[in-house]
Amino acid sequence: MTITDFLLVAAAFVLLMVAIGLARILYGPADVDRILSVQLIGSGGVAVLLLLSVGMNLPPIMDVALMLGLLATFLAVTFLRDEANSSSISPSTTEER
């Protein structure tokens, strides 16, 4: 097995770990558990892409990893917005607007 094959297998393995982790998170009782999947895709997806970039010898894939890392952050902030807004109102108010 060459080093390239090893890297591709490692990428598949990390992807599998991310997939299994996703199942649990999206099952999670609260909405906040689902936001954990953003973090998982963030670090796991970046790891998979970096492994693929070196394994397939295509350096531009690192740019996809960069984009993924940044976007996971933006998406986490966007998804947390409703949580933050709904828990910052006092129990006496009834409407959000």
Place this chain on the structure above:
Amino acid sequence: MTLVFACEVVLAGLLVAIATWTIVARTAFAAIVLFMVYGLLLAIVWVALSAVDVALTEAAIGGGVTSMLLMGAATRLRAPTTPVADVGLPLRIAAGLLCALVTVVLGAVVFFLPDVAPTLAPVAKDNLAASGLGNPVAAVLFVFRALDTLLEKVVLLLALVGVWSLASDEAWGGVPGLPVYARPGRILVFLAQILPPIGIIVGIYMFWAGASQPGGAFQGGTILAAVWLLTMMARLQDVPAINARWLRLLLVVGPTAFLAIGLAGFFIADSFLAYPPGIAKPLIIVVEATLTLSIGVTLALLVAGPPERLPQR
């Protein structure tokens, strides 16, 4: 069965599982998170197919912007002002039939593909040197099929006008109702201060690298849109009113530059959107730079939504 094939089967199976889950998810929030996961997984699939430009755009738009759009829609739907109409059974059946029809047609197309797919890719690759660019995707977008790209950018602007037209008459020209953090904490403010400079550099890098390797105006513009949205959500900057002059200028500068250079092609080269030999690459870089700005602003405003209130003056 080779190793690579096994991995691809697993990836495909995962995609189908996530797609199915997205549809059967109970809450809108879960469905949107799953949709984001689906978009980002699809980007990995494009990477496995060595289509890096598509992977970049899929991660940016499919995983990023669309999820932000959907999240904004879900937020607005949480406090509905008008009663939500119930979808009747005939409409559901019709929608199901239409989806099934599209699936059957797509499946038939895929199964009956000719063994040697008719493609212009070798022709494009042979003429790549003449275009002055190193990235074949950029060459197709801006040299061989520049008209399509110009029309796409105009369509993007039309989509934005369409979104704006959803505003009520009193709010026209006002501030888009982008859902923002009511009380942004210090940690969020820190993130919104530290990430935009990094995002701007990455966005400019993506656009610049697009000339010779995967990237381009769209990907760079998406990153710029995302950092701007971040600062607006953290309330470090106010959402601008849509009749602000600088905003409208930024929106049109990209397509205008593209159109101007295209029209100049009548005088300095052979025809519309033809480039004179030698200065094709600098012209394309200028067009892409202005397009990156315009696309960034357009995408951010698409996510921000229609105007909802007049600016406090």
Place this chain on the structure above:
Amino acid sequence: MRLALDIITVVLVSAGGFFFMAGTIGLLRFPDTLTRLHALTKVDNLGLGLIVFGLLPQVESRLGALKLIVIWLLVQMSGAIVSQLIAQAVRRSGRQT
């Protein structure tokens, strides 16, 4: 020399993959959102770091190696900040119930 570099890569990437697996197991088995968040961010960031360091010997160009490090630092920083935000959201919503 090549063999030594390959061995380093295999060891570090395997360790990184192991940590991803540990993170996923923690994600599946931990009882509560905050503990799951802890497992996810700590272990996946460590996994990504080990994978990045394992890939460094395989990258030919200096620019590629620099990109790997920059991506890793970016994911670390944004991951740290976003997990703080998630934890805040969890704590705030926990106080309400």
